[in-house]
Structure formats: structure tokens, C-alpha cells
Amino acid sequence: MRLEYPKNIKIIRVPCTGKVDVMHLLRSIQKGADGVYVVGCLEGNCHYNEGNLRARERVNHVRSLLEEVGLEGDRVRMYNLSSGEGPTFAAYAREMTENILALGPNPLKKWVTRP
Amino acid sequence: MIVAKRKPFEEIKGLIKGYNKVLNVGCGTCVAVCLAGGEKEVAVLNAELDMARKLEESPIEVGALTVERQCDREYLEPLDAIVNDYEAILSMACGAGIQFVAERFPQTPVFPAVDTTFIGVNQGVGWYEERCRSCSSCVLGMTGGICPVTMCAKGLYNGPCGGTNKGNCEISKDQPCAWYLIYERLEKQGRLDSIMAFTPASKWENQVPRTVIQPGYEKSKADATP
Numbered sequence: 037m038r039l040e041y042p043k044n045i046k047i048i049r050v051p052c053t054g055k056v057d058v059m060h061l062l063r064s065i066q067k068g069a070d071g072v073y074v075v076g077c078l079e080g081n082c083h084y085n086e087g088n089l090r091a092r093e094r095v096n097h098v099r100s101l102l103e104e105v106g107l108e109g110d111r112v113r114m115y116n117l118s119s120g121e122g123p124t125f126a127a128y129a130r131e132m133t134e135n136i137l138a139l140g141p142n143p144l145k146k147w148v149t150r151p
Numbered sequence: 152m153i154v155a156k157r158k159p160f161e162e163i164k165g166l167i168k169g170y171n172k173v174l175n176v177g178c179g180t181c182v183a184v185c186l187a188g189g190e191k192e193v194a195v196l197n198a199e200l201d202m203a204r205k206l207e208e209s210p211i212e213v214g215a216l217t218v219e220r221q222c223d224r225e226y227l228e229p230l231d232a233i234v235n236d237y238e239a240i241l242s243m244a245c246g247a248g249i250q251f252v253a254e255r256f257p258q259t260p261v262f263p264a265v266d267t268t269f270i271g272v273n274q275g276v277g278w279y280e281e282r283c284r285s286c287s288s289c290v291l292g293m294t295g296g297i298c299p300v301t302m303c304a305k306g307l308y309n310g311p312c313g314g315t316n317k318g319n320c321e322i323s324k325d326q327p328c329a330w331y332l333i334y335e336r337l338e339k340q341g342r343l344d345s346i347m348a349f350t351p352a353s354k355w356e357n358q359v360p361r362t363v364i365q366p367g368y369e370k371s372k373a374d375a376t377p
Contacts, residue, residue, distance in 0.1 A: 059191065062198045101195070104160040105203045147205045 037122045041129035053077070053114075054087025061098040061112055068148035071136040073113040075128065081118065088116060108139050153181040153245045154279045155188060155265040163196065164203055166262040167239055170211070173200075174237040175264070176230065176252060177217030178244035185279055188243025188265050190217040196243070196264060213241075221248025227255050234259055287361060288353050293345045295336035300353070302329035308350040 050056055053076035064072045074095055076088035092114045099109030113135070115128045157163075167173050175193050183189025197213040204211040214237060218226040221244035230252070234240070239260045242249040246267040253261035269281035284301045290308060291298060300306045304314075304322045311330030314321030320328045337343050364372050 059194055059198070062195060066198050066202055101160075101199055105199050106206045107202065144202055144205055147210070 039122050039126040041126040042133040044133065045129055052082070052084050052087040053091035054082070054084055056091050056094065058094050058098055058101075061095065062101060065102060065107065065111060065142060066144065068142055068145040070142045070145075071111040071113075071132060071139070073115060073128070073132045075115045075117065075125065078116050078118050107143070110135060111139060111142070152184055152271065152273070153247075153267060154185045154269050154271045154281070155182045155245055155267045157187050157192065157196070157243075157265050158263065160196075160199055160203070163241070163262075163264050164200065167200075167211070167241060170239040170260075171209075172212045172214075172237050173239050173241055174214040174216065174230075174233065175200075175241040175243065176221065177215070178221045178242075178248050179217050180220045180222075182244055182248075182265060183217070184273070185271075186277055188245075190215075193217055193243055196241075221245075222251055224251075224255075227252065230255070286353055286355070290350055293348055293350065294333045295340065295342070295345070297329060297333045297336060299329050299333065302327075302332070308352065 053074050056074050061072050061074075074091050076091050077083070079088060079092075082088045095112055095114040098112050102111060103109045113132060115132075117124045117128065175197055177183065177190050177193035178188050179190065182192075186192065193215045197215055200211055200213050214233070216230065216233070218229060220226050221242060234256050237259070239262060240252060240256065241262050241264045242252050243264045244252070245265070246263070249261060249263050269279075270283040270285055271279045271281045274280050281301055283298060284306075286300045289298075290300075299308060299310060303310055304320050304326065305312060307330065310333075311328055315328040315331055316324075318328055318331045320326040334343070334346060337345055362372075
């Protein structure tokens with residue numbers, strides 16, 4: 037399909053979104069990422085029954101943790117699509133990028149020291 | 152197990168306001184099982200504190216150490232070597248663990264990061280319900296294994312009261328009447344005579360701090376008493 041999506045997105049593959057932990061999301065923001073989004077299978081279609089539902093609960097938890105800390109919860113989102121929906125994947129990537137551009141850079145970035 | 156809830160973040164942040172180097176000590180037993188104060192919860196809280204303090208332009212260094220049990224001296228030993236590197240300690244253990252840490256390091260301020268809530272059971276992942284008030288005079292043998300002190304709103308030993316209403320308690324239609332449940336279970340077991348036995352009032356020993364010395368272990372207390 038040779039679809040284009042924003043180049044600033046780094047994809048981290050996991051066997052199932054159920055593998056994504058609260059700390060993975062939290063640490064990404066702590067280490068200066070402007071936003072993180074989890075893309076899982078459609079609800080009801082999880083091969084492990086409820087991996088994507090657990091991921092959504094964790095994403096919502098992280099959103100509330102970020103609000104507690106003083107950051108925008110919307111820096112973390114969950115999206116669902118099926119593996120055959122390439123155009124939707126690209127559309128979600130653009131949507132998330134626009135969302136983050138509107139929020140501006142992560143204010144924690146200045147504290148991040150890179151080796 | 153002892154079930155705890157993490158304190159609201161703002162409260163924890165307020166407790167350690169003004170300290171710039173804090174050690175967060177997790178507990179690997181009850182509070183780890185109930186997902187309130189184990190190794191992972193220490194990591195989450197530390198990440199939150201780190202981010203919040205950086206946003207306030209007042210960064211904090213938060214150390215992390217999760218011990219097997221904070222209510223046991225032998226597991227507190229590893230803290231001895233590092234405690235002086237910190238200005239204060241946050242403890243994610245139950246109230247007993249927090250006090251034992253504070254007792255061991257009387258020079259160091261120790262702050263609670265969780266609210267110890269009850270002795271309960273695990274109904275599902277992350278779902279816990281109270282079952283015991285540790286009243287020190289267990290009547291479960293007479294009540295079909297249902298605790299009236301915990302499950303009855305009035306903690307009645309000889310119930311039900313006049314507020315029982317078609318199986319529910321007068322305080323809420325969602326709250327089952329403990330004595331109704333006790334009656335049903337004893338009836339199924341053919342032990343209804345048990346409900347007729349009069350249980351004298353509790354000595355309410357739980358009004359003062361209690362000590363338990365198991366049979367055969369009297370020596371340790373005797374040795375420690377001057």
C-alpha cells in the first residue's frame with residue numbers, strides 16, 4: 037500500500053498489547069517522549085481473549101497518573117484496529133501526531149541527559 | 152492478607168515536600184500481593200515523584216528498595232547500610248511495617264505511602280474484600296464460618312437485630328445481613344442449634360496493642376525482657 041505516516045513515530049513491537057505495562061508507558065514520558073500510543077486489536081478480537089482490554093485499562097490508569105503529576109493525560113492514548121487496516125493505522129498515526137503537536141513538547145525533555 | 156490502598160499522590164508529595172533525597176521502601180509480602188506497595192508500585196510512585204518534582208523545578212532523588220517483609224527485623228537489615236544516604240524514608244508497607252522501619256531508624260523521618268485498610272481476601276485480580284477485624288476472640292466455629300464482627304454492620308455476636316430485611320441489612324439494600332447468611336449456612340449444615348448459643352461480649356482486647364507469643368516460642372520474649 038506504501039502508505040505514509042508521520043516519520044517521528046517509533047514503533048515498538050510487542051506480542052500483544054496485554055504485554056504493555058504501566059511502567060513502559062510512564063517511563064517513556066519520564067524519559068522525554070512527547071507522547072505514546074498503544075495500538076491493539078479490535079475489542080472482542082483479542083487472540084488472548086482480553087489482552088487489549090487490559091491494555092486499555094492500563095492506558096487509562098497512566099493517563100490519570102500523568103494528570104496527577106501535572107502533565108496532560110492525553111499524551112498517552114489507546115487505539116484499536118485489525119491487522120488488515122493499513123489506512124486506519126496511518127490515520128491514527130496522523131491523529132496522534134496532531135494531538136501531540138497541539139499539546140506541545142514534553143516539558144520533562146530538558147531534564148533528559150543522553151549519553 | 153493485609154490489604155492497603157496507595158495514598159493520593161498529592162498527599163504523598165506533600166509528606167516529602169522539602170526533602171530532596173528520599174528512599175522509597177516497598178514490602179514484598181501482603182501489600183505486594185494486593186498491588187499497593189510491592190516492587191512495581193514503588194517504581195510507579197518513584198516515576199511519578201520524579202516527574203512531578205521536575206515539573207516544579209525542584210528535582211528529587213528517590214531510591215528504591217523492596218524488602219521481603221518490613222515487619223521482620225532480618226529483612227530490614229539491608230536498609231542499615233543505605234539509610235544514612237537519604238534524608239527521609241517513604242514506606243509502602245502496612246502500618247506495622249512502617250512502624251517497624253521507623254523504630255529501627257529513629258533519627259530518620261519515615262512517611263507512609265499507603266493507607267492500611269483491612270484483612271481481606273482476593274476476589275479477583277486487584278479486587279479485595281474485608282473478612283476479618285482481628286478481634287482476638289474468633290466465633291467462626293459457631294457462625295458457619297461467617298464473621299459477624301466484620302460482616303454485620305453492628306458487629307453483633309448474637310444476631311440478627313431488628314434491622315434485618317429480607318436478607319439485607321438496614322444500612323443498605325446492597326449489604327447482605329450477616330446473620331441471615333449465618334442462619335442459611337447453619338441450616339444447610341443442620342447446625343441451627345449453634346445460632347441459639349449465647350456468645351458473651353468480646354473483651355475488645357483490640358483496644359490496646361496486642362502481643363502474641365506462639366507456644367514453644369516463649370524464650371525469645373523472655374530473653375528480650377530486661
